[in-house]
Amino acid sequence: MEVTYRMQNGYQVPNLLMPQMPEVHLGKYAELRREYLMKHRRVLYTNLKTSGKLTEHLAEIEQTARKMVEQTVAQMAQNEGVTEELKAADPMRWTGLMNNLRHSAEELALADLIYA
Secondary structure, X not given: OOOOEEEEOOEEEEOOOOOOOOXXXXXXXXXXXXXXXXXXXXXXXXXXXHHOOHXXXXXXXHHHHHHXXXXXXXXXXXXXXXXXXXHHHOHHHHHHHHHHXXXXXXXXXXXXXXXX
């Protein structure tokens, strides 16, 4: 790779550009991961960013976390007996139980993927 220079205030400054990354709209889990890396894992964040792999890493975390939450909620609902029959019979109770299960599943995903 050949480095070119430009004159700026009497100094030669290298013309360096960050690798071009496609713009991707990432979700909640990717943004949480980005913030965690920026605050607590600065070296890893900088390495991923300068190598152009940050977006790929965040997209993978987002996809994995969403899949993990969905699977965990489904498994926990089956274990707890939260069924479609309960939804038809007592929708408020079903909603409360599902919200609790989703919250628990998200806490697992945060601990295992985001803050690891």
